[in-house]
Amino acid sequence: MWTWAQSDQPFNFTDWYPNVPDNKARNENCLHMYAAYNLKWNDATCTGLYRFICEQDHELFNWLDAEFSCRAHNARLAEVQSKEQSTFLVNMCKTKGPGISYWLGGRDDVVEGRWMWAQTDQVFNFTDWYPGLPDNIARNENCLHMYAPYKLKWNDVTCAGLYRFICEKDCRAHNARLAEVQSKEQSTFLVNMCRTEGPGISYWLGGRDDVVEGRWMWAQTDQVFNFTDWYPNIPDNVAGNENCLHMYAPWKLKWNDVTCAGLYRFICEKDHESFNWLDAQSSCRAHNSRLAEVQSKAQSDLLKNLAKTNGPGQSYWLGGRDDIIEGIWMWASTDSVFNYTDWYPGQPSGGSENCLHMHAPYGLKWNDATCTNGYRFICEKDHETFDWFVSQSSCRAHNARLAEVETKAQSDTLINLAKTNGPGQSYWLGGRDDVIEGVWMWASTDRAFNYTDWYQVNQITAVATKIVYICMQGLV
Secondary structure (H helix, E strand, O other): OEEEOOOOOEEOOOOEEEOOOOOOOOOOOOEEEEEEHOOOOOOEOOOOOOOOOOOOOOOOHHHHHHHHHHHHHOOOOOOOOOOOHHHHHHHHOOOOOOOOOEEEEEEEOOOOOOOOEEOOOEOOOOOOOOOOOOOOOOOOOOOEEEEEEHOEEEEEEEEEEEOEOOOEEHHHHHEEEEEOOOHHHHHHHHHHHHHOOOOOOOEEEEEEEEOOOOEEOOOOOOOOOOOOOOOOOOOOOOOOOOOOOEEEHHHHEEEEEOOOOOOOOOOOOOOOOOOOOOHHHHHHHHHEEEEOOOHHHHHHHHHHHHHHHOOOOOOOEEEOHHHHOOOEEOOOOOOOEEEOOOOOOOOOOOOOOOEEEEEEHHHOOOEEEEOOOOOOEOOEEOOOOOOOOOOHHHHHHHOOOOOOOOOHHHHHHHHHHHHHHOOOOEOOEEEEEEOOOOOOOOOOOOEEOOOOOOOOOOOOOOOOEEEEEOEEEOOO
């Protein structure tokens, strides 16, 4: 009998995939939305690793508190510009259950009857009022909400009313813009980044051709495209008003022209400020990190590839200096002399050039430069290390636990995750045998291991060692 875990209430609605649940593995006692079944429901073993969706009972806010709450998250109360957006919000709200009304970002308290979006003071160019509204029946109905008894049509209401609310966020909230792609390298980087978010997701980019049909430009700069990644036979303007650019999931994130009222995720980009060496180091330290210190060719190649994804012509500070003893180059955080270098031929040239950077005109090879020059910079951060007990406590502080591995697939996932942090790192897991020597159990459940991945020679354990750890909270 399937019930919701929090309330023990039997399901009154289901969305199972055909012929599911089937309890195929005999212990498929947990419910997930399964990508392979188009996100229809499937029963699965409770030890599987998937992402998860939380829900939280919502407080009710007046309009002003709702707006402040959005702003605290670098967002604003939602502003609806089209029928497509309105339909999307209505459908989204309906999934939260009946009888719930939601604040939007509109007001008419400046000039009665002149409804504007609060964030931009833009007069409404689209409305979805309930018939006969707005009516200002209480004489102070100066705020806008989607009203449940009116099937989430718009209603004017006093701003002191208490309702749920909908925030929206765009690139401008972060002093950024929709991403503008200038090269194959940037395009590949964005595609790979988007794929990590999962399949089936399309993303807006910053291109438009609404000024001159067929003349595609980046919206922020009005620069005509000098690189494209269109899907074959695209753009086609098939709907007659496909003036905006997105990376389209069904076409492997190739570019597609689409109506600007479509609803998709989006990618922001932000121009990087340039800093002198000292300010760059201070900025890194403000984030508990330091300017990158390069110990091997592998690290050097990684940084170059990272830098190249941000476009050509950019140089980057690293954490090296020789201002203590001219010609003796050391990493600033440790005063350790370089044991690896990647100087451009003929460098360093000395004199007053006492700080190290990766120099774009030299193919990001190292160059000494005056420390007051302005460049971008790369920070790095050491992973803290803890003993087992502190690691477990740290996970619990995040409502998680040290990872507990039930299958080879989980083990492989963790190994691959760990490898992305570089070589030479060890990681705590959640197993112990301190209750009965030799009987290994997962600490959170006292359940004996049903899968192991022990090293086969000279296995050594040491509780006192301080190493990095991995928490498990939903998807690791």
